[in-house]
Amino acid sequence: MPFTQRRIAKAAVATSVAALAFAACVTASSAAPKEDSLSARPGPDGTTFWDVYEQPPETAKPGDIYWIQPRSDAPRGARGWNVVYVSEIQPGVKKYVSGEIYVPTTRSDAPRDMVLWNHETTGLADSCAPSRRSLGEDRVPAIRDLLGQGRVVTMSDYPGQALPGPSHYMAGQVNARASLDVLRAVRNLPELNASNRFVEYGWSQGGQTTMHVESIARTYAPEFEGLGAALIAPAVRIRELTGNSMQHPELAGYVISTLPGIKAAYPHLRYGDFLTAEAMEQLPVLADGCFDIWDSASTLRDPYQPGAMSPDGPWWKALTAVDDFRPAGTMPFAVYQGSADTTTPVELTARERTALCQAGSSVDYHEFDGLDHESVVPEAAARFPGWAADRFAGEAAPSNCPQN
Template identity: 30%
Template sequence: MNTLTKAGSGRTRGVGLFTLVAATSVALVAAGCSSNSSAEADGAATLEPGQLLSSQQLRGAPVLPSAARSELITYVSQNAQGDPVVVSGTVSIPKTAAPDGGWPVLSWAHGTTGVSDICAPSADSDDGLAHDYLGVVDETLDRYVADGYVVVQTDYVGMGTPGGHPYMDGGTEANAVVDIVRASRDLDDSISNQWYAMGHSQGGHATLFTAAQGAERAPELDLRGAVAIAPGNGTSQTPAYLASGNPAVAPALAFLPLILLGAEAADPSIDADSYVTPTSKALLTAARNGCVAQIRDVIPSVPVDQAFAPGADMDKLIGYLKKQEPAQLKLSVPTMILQGTADTLVAEPGSKALAKALCDSGSTVGYKTYEGADHRAAVADSFGDAEQFFQQLQAGGTPAGTC
């Protein structure tokens, strides 16, 4: 079969998959933006969130060893404007026999890798730009597959498929996390409608929005609970943090281009380039062409006091970001927040305050820390507690330690 190498990814995908994604994306745009009654537009307009568009055998680094079957799929979801979009992701089906009622599903939301297509988990390779993170996470996800969970992993809107990635846009993240569960069930009749949402960092943020919106979005499914590991929060404070010009906050520059490009993807009236100086534009360029490591490589050349352009519309940016804060949510399913005490990217006090805010809103939330665990280590360290939480919910119990 002819293959097409995805630029910069070091792996191949079938031409048929990319042709379908491109053709479907064009048709979706036509359906959303044109009044013409062409056959393509009419066909695209009938596509429903969660509809499976394509599947093919997954190969290479993203394959979880304990899976009997690994699929690279595309499916329909919705962007921040509510328009249908094509999203890619992976489905890992266990080797173990399906129990009565089918295998439960774990929908994993990945942490920050970047916003460009080469940072998508399904595009990972042994020498991939985000493999240092994705490879570590996959080791833990494989344990869930070995224990009988179907693990589905969305790439999110705009990562691996056309269009920009609305980084940290809670509603769009939740759409992708929910809709891949719907799509996966078309692959195998033994996949249950019972499912759990779980994610790390950016994906922890996505998980909390899924815990708030997922059950209503897909009432035909049975969302039992959610686990958010070191969930991203307080993003609306980042612009002011950087605008202070304090050199000590330079590491946070890695997130500036992701926030700007993500906001632009969600709200086209926000122009990412209008927020940066000629010096800090290098951060946007790195984000458009690389992943987080490539952005960090540029940071030494960007003084913090030159991060934002004079006169940039900070109120508009911050106003958008405030709408993405998870502390304002009311969760509809029991949720655990799990956090490492040595995390310097998502600090423990912030996660603790987030858990309290969610409890105060009437949500059912548990909170646990892992002494000495940094941002990435919390994924593996929390495995036992997360799985026990899922098992208790699967058995119909009420997990202890929740508010």
């Protein structure tokens, strides 16, 4: 989703951050101790790990592992790997997708439960994908606490990020399938001793993925038992969010960034039906840095065609199709929302809370006065590990759903 102005100000350093991440990944394989080796095929050192241009064979199954690469930046007391695996991103369509897996180094005789992280907007260029960047202190909120609880923590880059091919940014179910399939990849590494139980959480774009995962988990991946899900400033319904962003010139870069992901899911769409010629000249900028488009498109005077969001137009229909899902009511939810969030406003998150409650989920909603799209994340990170631990322990999920 579009970032706050403070985050946009950080965009100028995004490229240098990515460059540092490359260095970390390039040295990861050679620096990793032998005990980091797993039974899966080892991939090459460095960034060539992500140069996977072939397609999965017809016999491939979702979760099959193409290869893995040890990381050197796992938190203390843990090991980590990059992984390339098979995902059935749409019915009958299989692609290779990349992701990450982290596991504690401490011994566990019992199977380890899994925590699935669904990441936020990172930029469309392959170099911006999470697995190509250093883990750092806060790229994955609360990961150290979750590993400290003995969990396996895993995450997908989503289709087309990091690997060749179009990014499916904000394409909803496509990314949810990839997230569920990284759980299958973990289970295909018997050395990790992972259970079939998981709790998931996601921020911004990852909130959309998280809700789609809950919606399809029992039908797409019935072998797993989802015990709970948490939303951090969730950006869920892309049609309304796009329409809202079109009213703010400074968010033109976000709107332009959204279109390739929707077109990847619906290839018949044409950019010229949505963007003016002036705005279409911005499309190549998406390959330059992670957030350059936010700055370069902010000065556009007339970026959208008059009928770009016409209810009978192709883009409106495609965005509506992405949004056409309902919560299954299969998991309890925790929701963390800032009252000052203008990226995903309170009123939009309130609608998702209502939908979850109506579906039968317990919803523990937390609204933080004065916090915005970014500043709410540390609050969520402080609370989520305890909430997740209670779900794994079988404690009754708290709920403050409004009474009818």
